[in-house]
Amino acid sequence: MKIGGFYSDSISNGVGWRAVLFVSGCPHHCLGCHNQESWDKDYGEPYVEDDIYNQMMENPFLDGLTLSGGEPFLYCQELFSLVKRVKARGLNIWSYTGFTFEELLRWSERNADVQQFLREVDVLVDGKFLIEKMVPQKRFRGSGNQRIIDVQASLKKQEIVLYMA
Ligand code: SF4
Structure with a gap:
């Protein structure tokens, strides 16, 4: 797996102070994607788990990690x-x-890999970026079809529970 980038602190990729990991490789090819270089799975640097983890642990104020891309669910x-x-x-x-x-x-x-990974995700921003539904004013999303889902509550209730409208 390759990564296109890593931010050790960000406030624009989810609620709170977050690290953000951009994985390489995306099968969706959304028209208007702002990160087209990430479509190539060979773009960027090799992923080294300890490097990412250690950088995160240097910041005691982080609230969490955001996985972006590219398509994290390929990995x-x-x-x-x-x-x-x-x-x-x-x-x-x-x-x-x-x-x-x-x-x-x-x-x-x-x-089983997808299942166990999904069970660890707290919040999912789902769906392709659809340029015809672009909504620049929505927090953390590019288009109106994308939802911010409370994954754990949704799995428990067996229905979609939004984390944020
Ligand atoms: S899913 Fe994200 S990274 Fe992939 S093409 Fe769509 S906007 Fe770009």
Whole structure:
């Protein structure tokens, strides 16, 4: 797995003070994507889990880690260990994805890596960026079809629970 970038502190990729990891490789190819270089899975630098983790641990004020891309759900197996370590330190996980939550649920029924990864995500910003539904004023989203989902509450209730409207 390659990564296109890492910010050790950001306040614009989820609620609170966050680290942000941009993975490389995206199958969605949304028209108007602002990060087209991330479509190539070979873009960027090799992912080194300890580097990311250690940089995060240098900031005692972080609230969590946001996974972006690219498409994080291409790398459920590779990211799982980092996510577990980060959560063990009391931090939360946000993930962007071009898949819908419903698509991920169906995928997770036949893929244990996706299932165990999804169970560790706290907040999911789901769906492709649709330029015809662009809404610049919505927090943390590019287009109106994208939802900010409370994953744990949604899994428990077996229905979509929004984290933020
Ligand atoms: S899912 Fe995200 S990274 Fe992938 S093409 Fe769409 S906007 Fe770009």
